[in-house]
Amino acid sequence: MSGFKLMVQGTTSDAGKSVMVAGLCRVLARRGIKVAPFKPQNMALNSAVTAEGGEIGRAQAVQAQACGLSPSVLMNPVLLKPNTDTGAQVILRGRALTDMDAREYHLNKPRLLQMVLETFEELGQGREARLVEGAGSPAEINLREHDIANMGFAEAADCPVVIVADIDRGGVFAHLYGTFELLSDSEKARVKGFIINRFRGDPSLLDSGLAWLEQKTGVPVLGVVPYLRGLYLEAEDAINVQQTDEDARFRVVVPGLPRISNHTDFDALRLHPKVDLTFVRPGGDLPPADLIILPGSKSTRGDLQALRDQGWDRQIARHLRFGGKLIGICGGYQMLGRRIEDPQGIEGAPGGSDGLGYLDMTTVLTGDKRLTRVQGTLTLAGERASVTGYEIHAGRSQVNAAQPFLLAGEADGAIDADGQVIGGYLHGLFDEPQACNLLLRWAGLEAQHAQGQDMTTLREQGLDRLADCLEQHLDLERLFADLKGWQA
Known part of the structure; x- marks a missing residue:
């Protein structure tokens, strides 16, 4: 050679x-x-x-x-x-x-x-x-x-x-x-x-x-x-310990699912000087937060059951009752729907699971994995921001009567009727400052503090x-x- x-x-x-x-x-x-x-x-x-x-x-x-x-x-x-x-x-x-x-x-x-x-x-x-x-x-x-x-x-x-x-x-x-x-x-x-x-x-x-x-x-x-x-530098697999400013008061919580994937989605938040980002390990309770994010998962139905076994589903419901915001990414997005079906046994035994029911959609897992880079426009609370990322997922989601929040050739994601819960398949959602700023403002961070990191420049x-x-x-x-x- x-x-x-x-x-x-x-x-x-x-x-x-x-x-x-x-x-x-x-x-x-x-x-x-x-x-x-x-x-x-x-x-x-x-x-x-x-x-x-x-x-x-x-x-x-x-x-x-x-x-x-x-x-x-x-x-x-x-x-x-x-x-x-x-x-x-x-x-x-x-x-x-x-x-x-x-x-x-x-x-x-x-x-x-x-x-x-x-x-x-x-x-x-x-x-x-x-x-x-x-x-x-x-x-x-x-x-x-x-x-x-x-x-x-x-x-x-x-x-x-x-x-x-x-x-x-x-x-x-x-x-x-x-x-x-x-x-x-x-x-x-x-x-x-x-x-x-x-x-x-x-x-x-x-x-x-x-x-x-x-x-x-x-x-x-x-x-x-x-x-x-x-x-x-992005971690290969281990979850980086968050680095927060002592003055950070905006709290973001990510449930640490057993098969969490692409947790580098949250690096921009981990490094944000006004965001206190916490990954909660299995066995712990979800602390009070402004925003909860359900991450991607390699085993969506299994991680959804683990989430319920931890009692995190009840803690998420309480979070929403108190006015908090919720985002689901990829597998976490699928969990937000009404039902996840796996007729071919892509992730284990064939069958189906009830989702958390916050978005009116149904997901069917399929063997053809979607792998694509994405450039589009994020639309939220009457504002727009350009966004770049990628999709890696098995399955397709049928969304019923819900507003998409990402336009990239085709509509992706969904926003609930109350504007409190959003989800989509895009990884890298927070990597571009404009999109990160818009998402943080939607979630409740004051506009003067919502200054996202330019992840490409940081790398x-x-x-x-x-x-x-x-x-x-x-x-x-x-x-x-x-x-x-x-x-x-």
């Missing part, structure tokens, strides 16, 4: 693999090097719609932005979207194939590896570099056989590897040394460096530990990356800040020594 290639693996989930690949992609792109991101196998409920109308992990969409590219299905050929604790929807090159349990999927990995390698080769055509993100940890012994996500891919693609560890978690030397020692001899030989991520304090205090690690493994430490406070600023940091703290000369035309 031609061209420069490098794989970033991690000692644990959330060690910084996604962030490191995004930052290094921006480093190369700023020097005019044609680079693209790749992740052989991703397991996440946060996904993005590509230009081809396919579905990939959201982290790869952010990495594509770092490269100045439009997201492509070539960047993430295998996406797993969990729908139970032991099973997931399998998406190959952007299209949903089937549901598999963990054992069945494991047996199919050898067949998938060839497709992954072919996709990696196709991605490299016309490009000088490809940066690859691993998944989880390469030291998960039970997953080593038929691995396509970490060292199994690296060996098959003959790809050099760096391993990143998060020192903020503690035990960083044990993580790195233990991970390295659990690799085979051939795998160890392709590890060209370690990176320590999210360090707070004086890095000279690590000197003795770094010397010990290099002496024990023979692998250089390529750098210690500091903890970047306030850095915004760009975050990527540039990250690239600046990596240029300062990593030995890029050593890291990119084999990249033709590289100059630090």
